[in-house]
Amino acid sequence: MQQLTVIGGGFAGLVAAVEGAEAGARVRLYEAHGTLGGRARTATGGYATNEGPHAFYKEGPHWTWLTRRGLTGPVAKVPLREAARLKVHRDGKLGFLPPAAALRLARRPAAAAPVDLDFHSWAAAQVGEREARAVANSLAVALFHHDIGSLSAAFVQERLRRVVRFPPEATFVRGGWQQVVDRLAAHARGLGVHIETGARLTELPLDDGPVVVATSLAAARSLLGDPSLTWESGRTVLVDLALRVRRGDPYAVSDLDAPGWIERFTAADKTLAPAGESLVQAQFPVAPGQGKAVGVERAERLLDLGFAGWRERVLWRRTALAAGRTGAVDRPGTTWRDRPAIDRGAGVYLAGDEVAAPGVLSEVSFNSAVEAVSLAIRATGTGRSGRWTGVDLKRA
Template identity: 50%
Template structure:
């Protein structure tokens, strides 16, 4: 019998699980295969500090509140009135100040529920018309990493659309210093609670005793020997740019034409770029089987429209392609409850951004880890260890 728990994976899900389990009185050991913690929450070391993707947190979600209660996201920045005044939209190939009126009318129906079993494109076109549906799909492209959100479950897309367009002061929050700063605080907090965190330790066989697997589904399939651990995800081109600053640049350009996004992350957090420079992170979902060079060229064309003259101002650049590592997307007929279960039985739990937990993107990883931890205590861990022996 034991009151210990082993965690495999040191990303946001694994670190959340480590903290939550340690708070419940468990002896925690976390193994991370890489030399650095964070998984997809890592940031570049500088002088341009770029997250691995266009990361933000939403303060209206329980994961943000859980992190904030422990001082793990502080200090953070929120969009100022001046930054919001520089929010732009690409529509019909041009950068505009406002989204189409049809989209504003659609998202005003905030009490409306969307069906799980119907594609968003069909449902939204019937309810709001084609113009609003196209704009809505473009707006959530960056959230879903999907070139055609219209094919996804209407309930899935509608929930994300309402979160992104919530009235009042925006809920978006930026962790100052990049997400690696948050990861460092999470690791330090877990260690202060007694957790042992080891990096550079790859786990190739499922450990004895109760274990939380906090990896992507590809690694989890191999570790658990379960070929059913699959779920659709997105694919997108990512482009990070260090530029000489130009005060005429917009803060954000949301691409309603193709679902892309261009954002000056150093505007709310100047520490992300050297003085006189700016950090831009851009994303564009790739169509099914679209070659990487083709979607990268489309993304560069979006940046051409958003930031004219950017090519002459580049001092640093990083290209990446996210394929199947962007969190779960739900097709018609499926919801988050249908994704791979967290409790795998016999003292094994699976957490991450593609499992059966609610929320958007990283929120799924945090929520799944908290759901796993709430099932654990010294007594339940001991029973799980007995079941595995």
């Protein structure tokens, strides 16, 4: 059987390893860190936290793929009584009504939004300047970008339609995404995949067959020595808090005055924090040149409005700035097809959330991983046929 090497043990790398093994290849996976998961890794130590909001969108191809293999495990949904406590911040005040313009725009098919026009201009022509700005800011939960209105209208509209949907697509894995990572790793090992952690490669093992590089784009750029491997991503400040439970805390606060999102994740899954505690996670995008302090200050102002007495209830706190780790964004005139290509030639393939594959959030990592393995095995003329489960990227 053909040898396949996967570099990177995040979501994309593990999917690539499973796809390769199921197709009949001998697979070796190398992960530089001591643990698997990448951005899907869940922190431990009393609070199960990911890097910012993490949810699966059930219409995505990865959810079907995981479900067929029994890898999703128990899931959690936000109870309706909790979802009704979503608050919005607009004109400096908190309210309960999301912008009606978001619902109106979400009815428009994604194909109706032009690729070569920015979202704000397109949306403003239909719902007005003020509403278009509020709708764009409300999508901070899915885009992690400081100026969502400046992005391609087609790119933003696809995400708007997925986020503003009833019933909601978003589904949470109980215990955090690490549960899925662990099940993926166990499934891969059961298929014969050899996994090495703490193994940082400095050159490609091209003598052992095709290689799938499933790392961040920055790491791939260094490993391949290819300066062309760049694409724009968001920069967002992450604030994680454990608070003593207080009756009346909102489920989430969406900032419509500027991109920002605060969510009480224990509203859906109480196992993420000890009994009597709420796990609250916030993400506030910042512009290039702005530091972490800007996002933290915005988060604290919104917490003051939405979570009464939160400062006196803090049991644990963590802040971070995520730069280049929040997925690709497309400017007007560009689409996913313009991102760094999966096939790099000479038996090297890219996978990850900033490469040329369609999808929303983690779906890009999944689709690129499936396509990378498909291309690798087609190129070698080996493997079992009929195993590929991703989208057809040529037709998407």
